[in-house]
Amino acid sequence: MAELNLHLKVWRQKNKEDKGRFVDYDIQGISTEMSILEMLDVLNEKLIKEGTDPVAFEHDCREGVCGCCGIFINGRAHGPLKRITTCQLYMRHFKDGETIVLEPWRAKGFPVLKDLMVDRSAFDRIIAAGGFIAVNTGGAPDANAVPIPKHNSEKALDAAECIGCGACVAACKNASAMLFVSAKVAHLVRLPQGKPEREKRVFAMLNQMEKEGFGSCTNTEACSAECPKGISMDVIAELRREYFRASLKQENN
Amino acid sequence: MKLDSKIPAGNLAEKWSNQKFNYKLVNPANKRKYEIIVVGTGLAGASAAASLAELGYKVKAFCYQDSPRRAHSIAAQGGINASKNYQNDGDSVYRLFYDTVKGGDYRSREANVYRLAEVSSNIIDQCVAQGVPFAREYGGLLDNRSFGGAQVSRTFYARGETGQQLLLGAYSAMMRQVGMGNIELFTRSDIQDIVVVDGRARGIVLRNMVSGQIQSYVADAVILATGGYGNVFYLSTNAKGCNATAIWRAHKKGALFANPCFTQIHPTCIPVSGSYQSKLTLMSESLRNDGRIWVPKDPKDKRAPNEIPEFERDYFLERKYPSFGNLVPRDVASRNAKEMIDDGKGVGLTGKAVYLDFAEAIQRLGKDTIIEKYGNLFEMYEQITNEDPYKVPMRIYPASHYTMGGLWVDYNLMTTIPGLFALGECNFSDHGANRLGASALMQGLADGYFIISYSISDYLAQLKKDKLTTDAPEFKNSEKEVDNKIKRLLNINGSKTVDELHRELGIVMWDYVGMSRNAEGLNKAKKMIKDIRDDFWKNVKIIGTNEEINQSLEKAARVADFLELGELIAEDALQRNESCGGHFREESQTEENEAKRDDENCSHVAAWEYSGADKPEVLHKEQLQFEFVKPSQRSYK
Amino acid sequence: MGWFLKFIDSSVGKKLVMALTGLFLYLFLIEHVIANLLLLNNDNGEAYTIYAEVLGSSYNIPLRIIEFGLFFFLLYHSINGARLWWTNRKAKGIPYLVNRASENSSFFSRFMIQSGSIIFIFLVIHLKSFFVNYRLGNPGDTMYQGVVKTFENPLYSWFYIFAMILLAFHLVHAFQSAFQTLGLRHNKYTPFLKSFGVILSILICAGFALIPVYFLYLHNAGGY
Numbered sequence A: 001m002a003e004l005n006l007h008l009k010v011w012r013q014k015n016k017e018d019k020g021r022f023v024d025y026d027i028q029g030i031s032t033e034m035s036i037l038e039m040l041d042v043l044n045e046k047l048i049k050e051g052t053d054p055v056a057f058e059h060d061c062r063e064g065v066c067g068c069c070g071i072f073i074n075g076r077a078h079g080p081l082k083r084i085t086t087c088q089l090y091m092r093h094f095k096d097g098e099t100i101v102l103e104p105w106r107a108k109g110f111p112v113l114k115d116l117m118v119d120r121s122a123f124d125r126i127i128a129a130g131g132f133i134a135v136n137t138g139g140a141p142d143a144n145a146v147p148i149p150k151h152n153s154e155k156a157l158d159a160a161e162c163i164g165c166g167a168c169v170a171a172c173k174n175a176s177a178m179l180f181v182s183a184k185v186a187h188l189v190r191l192p193q194g195k196p197e198r199e200k201r202v203f204a205m206l207n208q209m210e211k212e213g214f215g216s217c218t219n220t221e222a223c224s225a226e227c228p229k230g231i232s233m234d235v236i237a238e239l240r241r242e243y244f245r246a247s248l249k250q251e252n253n
Numbered sequence B: 001m002k003l004d005s006k007i008p009a010g011n012l013a014e015k016w017s018n019q020k021f022n023y024k025l026v027n028p029a030n031k032r033k034y035e036i037i038v039v040g041t042g043l044a045g046a047s048a049a050a051s052l053a054e055l056g057y058k059v060k061a062f063c064y065q066d067s068p069r070r071a072h073s074i075a076a077q078g079g080i081n082a083s084k085n086y087q088n089d090g091d092s093v094y095r096l097f098y099d100t101v102k103g104g105d106y107r108s109r110e111a112n113v114y115r116l117a118e119v120s121s122n123i124i125d126q127c128v129a130q131g132v133p134f135a136r137e138y139g140g141l142l143d144n145r146s147f148g149g150a151q152v153s154r155t156f157y158a159r160g161e162t163g164q165q166l167l168l169g170a171y172s173a174m175m176r177q178v179g180m181g182n183i184e185l186f187t188r189s190d191i192q193d194i195v196v197v198d199g200r201a202r203g204i205v206l207r208n209m210v211s212g213q214i215q216s217y218v219a220d221a222v223i224l225a226t227g228g229y230g231n232v233f234y235l236s237t238n239a240k241g242c243n244a245t246a247i248w249r250a251h252k253k254g255a256l257f258a259n260p261c262f263t264q265i266h267p268t269c270i271p272v273s274g275s276y277q278s279k280l281t282l283m284s285e286s287l288r289n290d291g292r293i294w295v296p297k298d299p300k301d302k303r304a305p306n307e308i309p310e311f312e313r314d315y316f317l318e319r320k321y322p323s324f325g326n327l328v329p330r331d332v333a334s335r336n337a338k339e340m341i342d343d344g345k346g347v348g349l350t351g352k353a354v355y356l357d358f359a360e361a362i363q364r365l366g367k368d369t370i371i372e373k374y375g376n377l378f379e380m381y382e383q384i385t386n387e388d389p390y391k392v393p394m395r396i397y398p399a400s401h402y403t404m405g406g407l408w409v410d411y412n413l414m415t416t417i418p419g420l421f422a423l424g425e426c427n428f429s430d431h432g433a434n435r436l437g438a439s440a441l442m443q444g445l446a447d448g449y450f451i452i453s454y455s456i457s458d459y460l461a462q463l464k465k466d467k468l469t470t471d472a473p474e475f476k477n478s479e480k481e482v483d484n485k486i487k488r489l490l491n492i493n494g495s496k497t498v499d500e501l502h503r504e505l506g507i508v509m510w511d512y513v514g515m516s517r518n519a520e521g522l523n524k525a526k527k528m529i530k531d532i533r534d535d536f537w538k539n540v541k542i543i544g545t546n547e548e549i550n551q552s553l554e555k556a557a558r559v560a561d562f563l564e565l566g567e568l569i570a571e572d573a574l575q576r577n578e579s580c581g582g583h584f585r586e587e588s589q590t591e592e593n594e595a596k597r598d599d600e601n602c603s604h605v606a607a608w609e610y611s612g613a614d615k616p617e618v619l620h621k622e623q624l625q626f627e628f629v630k631p632s633q634r635s636y637k
Numbered sequence C: 001m002g003w004f005l006k007f008i009d010s011s012v013g014k015k016l017v018m019a020l021t022g023l024f025l026y027l028f029l030i031e032h033v034i035a036n037l038l039l040l041n042n043d044n045g046e047a048y049t050i051y052a053e054v055l056g057s058s059y060n061i062p063l064r065i066i067e068f069g070l071f072f073f074l075l076y077h078s079i080n081g082a083r084l085w086w087t088n089r090k091a092k093g094i095p096y097l098v099n100r101a102s103e104n105s106s107f108f109s110r111f112m113i114q115s116g117s118i119i120f121i122f123l124v125i126h127l128k129s130f131f132v133n134y135r136l137g138n139p140g141d142t143m144y145q146g147v148v149k150t151f152e153n154p155l156y157s158w159f160y161i162f163a164m165i166l167l168a169f170h171l172v173h174a175f176q177s178a179f180q181t182l183g184l185r186h187n188k189y190t191p192f193l194k195s196f197g198v199i200l201s202i203l204i205c206a207g208f209a210l211i212p213v214y215f216l217y218l219h220n221a222g223g224y
């Protein structure tokens, strides 16, 4: 176990209206066994004791599944490692004396609320627009009534693993939410249960995505490269097929 | 106060059908006149909100996260039980019921558990219809795995992320209703109080976590589905934000709190690495199928694990429980690990861990098989610890994981405050003194999808509609109270951070109210918790104001409640003079140091009534009747 | 019709238009580069002149239509591309202080607007020197002679070569991106399409760049 002395450059912004700025902090004796969020805990304890406002950052499960955490660390969404969330990033991946730059997700659709916290409620509204299968409680047929090929079910799960963290939007130069939207569209359309509403769903979700001010996908593939769950670009191609299909099929649209 | 569990009469198998028939219904056209508040959007809350909105009720849903999808149910890994008997291995509603009652060490209500087993099948149907991609076999039918405490294979799963997939199903059902305008969603809302008017729960008071505003909402009924209180131990497998505030406030407003001392410690978690540790990560229980648990025989032995020869190792579970070996239930495994560590045989830098060794399994089955079975867990372990478990044995340590205790509810899931319901982990209803793996998800969804919509209609149908608004004095008083508490917290300006104080509480809880408890320790703990509480109210330091995002303030309000709840847990543990399930009283053990129940004196639910600040809580007992299963002593030798 | 306009102006539709017009332009480039290679035929431009005459004949109605389409698509592609870039830039808002985009995406994919804009400027000049002069104007010499004259100017030639390098950048991303945009992606063929696109794009641009190199250095050296 080694200890690190680090220099931090953290985005500080009091609230939505504040313009925000970077503030520098020096921090000593950081164990390499800490997660980066624990390092921020240590920083915050220190700041509180000094009588200054601690850094606000989002987190909850701290094991990579709730999708709360998300910091742009040294120029990368969720930091330098692939396929992990911010809370799963350990300090051993940094060097003694290193400067670590911490920024909030940047996108019009994700306004900064405070410091490193952003408002991702746009994602909820996209799901509310169509990211579901419309079945009411009760009356579902027996779970084994419709066999689903193992392969299809696994492929659906691949897409369903999205944790809604927003790293895709953060990494994308266009702030596009295509990977997030496509992951849900692909998850549902890969299952027989999701097919009846496929046309309606893809229109509704894409419309909402545009309304929320996210950009258009230009296939840079940054989203998939930075996605902690490794959601594949395949889902975006699939969404487009769905959209073309729906455009040709659906009436009144 | 007389506790009436309202268990319907009749044969076990017919109780629920009879009850459903006897419930009064709300006329469909009238449903939209009723407003229901659902606090919590985990499996229990989201499923309840969706189902009620589908029926036509006007629902308001609240959570503290930025999105309902992030409730802690998302973190459940292993799976969900259901008595489908798809494997043809002899499962049935009755067997699931029996296993659950036995697993809970005969401290749960038979009728509730039977109903849980009965609706379990519908849950799987519902989830599949919503698009939950459960694991399947090549033929396209659903796959199952086995889980602890059962001899049949009845656990449905989706890789290691069953909770996530189930929650996303419930979440999307709920968001559909949000989109249709039937549910109004309030995220980043920290519930601070429950409002009771004329003896009925009529609303909530919350702090808007962005603006700091104290806001009130009125309704005809209030449902709490706010999860467990495992964070009272500071370090736990729960998410950082998990809290007891809503149920504790309800408790203070008159809802009895049942079996607070029934907490579950999970044996296989990644150990603490230093004082900065903020939470503990669970490693699936399935690892104990192939891993062997050991410590060095000699406490002074500080050699690297691979240098310790076989004969100088103590495979203590295999030694003490030859027939179950490493597969003893969670509580037994946890307690034995603690014993070894208390004897100074703990391993690793901190000495607070035991080895979970796969060397023998790798040799026997080959590395490829191990990768296939546990690859992702090994990866996760390596990421956190930087040690390669294929080469060096894993280090594991028990951690607080689940709370069986919670708000007392009757058969209809209503607390002792009329109109206040509690669902999911925050009630006490189904798991007795110990919860079986994969049964919490089942319970949350059973409550939310299939029970509450019936039982709440019975309550609402008998209600006289009035025109109560949040201008009522009860709301104003409550708002003032919350506001005062926040002001008080912000004005202390002491010298300790909230986390420091929470950690202090956690240590006391862990040391004296953890895996192994005795009267002396519990009395000591009560005193120590009170001291920390006093210290908290004198010495806590919170920066900033209420009128902004203030994460320290949020934490402080939660810890303030944990500091009260912690004392009640200790008190409950003290009053329960027996060992059962997750509650181990050193005074009550067999000659072989195993947990010894006292069915004669302790076959009851301990329900606590709040009676004012700094006054001792009043204990009420609900006697448990076992008509169908005969309680017997567990043995794993 | 309303649905169609809405469709091509949606976030997915806009990109589809980019892909379809782009693929059309790509096809044109293939034709164009093959024809241009006739210039390298050491026949004093005979073959090329015949080609240019057939191509330029005002009776060749199908070709005129295609030509019109080509201009229309080129303009649409450019304007649409610029719009896409502008709205996307607005969607991003404040840029990061540190952004290691090279770790997650290709250089080419991130600089399409830049490469595209320079190519657009190049095209204006290029069209002016050849299309406008020889097809619309009355220059008094053959297209071949014009080509020789133009490329003997090293400044022009080097600008041309530079533009071709940028065009290669543009096409390397464009080719595979177009298929992704059309929803044509599969583990079976996408890796092939990606490498094929890179090779083809480089070949096309190298073919174009060969012309100025030839006329600057090799042609004269041949001494005609």
Ligand SMILES: Cc1cc2nc3c(=O)[nH]c(=O)nc-3n(C[C@H](O)[C@H](O)[C@H](O)COP(=O)(O)OP(=O)(O)OC[C@H]3O[C@@H](n4cnc5c(N)ncnc54)[C@H](O)[C@@H]3O)c2cc1C
Binding pocket: B039, B040, B041, B042, B043, B044, B045, B062, B063, B064, B065, B068, B070, B071, B072, B073, B074, B075, B076, B077, B078, B079, B080, B162, B163, B189, B190, B191, B192, B225, B226, B227, B228, B237, B238, B239, B242, B243, B244, B245, B246, B282, B401, B402, B423, B424, B425, B426, B437, B438, B439, B440, B441, B442, B444
């Ligand atoms: C790591 C881990 C693994 C597990 N694995 C399994 C498993 O494999 N199988 C199994 O059956 N069980 C498992 N469990 C247990 C199971 O996940 C939980 O018991 C269950 O999900 C609880 O669901 P819930 O709906 O009651 O509460 P939660 O999902 O915890 O939801 C609580 C909700 O209440 C809200 N809330 C809480 N307090 C407030 C407040 N003050 N104001 C506003 N909102 C509030 C939260 O925002 C949240 O929406 C696991 C638990 C953990 C920790």
Ligand code: SF4
Binding pocket: A161, A162, A163, A164, A165, A166, A167, A168, A169, A179, A180, A183, A223, A226, A227, A228, A229, A230, A231
């Ligand atoms: S697609 Fe990946 S990066 Fe985007 S929200 Fe989902 S998990 Fe996060």
Ligand code: FES
Binding pocket: A058, A059, A060, A061, A062, A063, A064, A065, A066, A067, A068, A069, A070, A085, A086, A087, A088
């Ligand atoms: S805190 Fe939950 S994913 Fe990081």
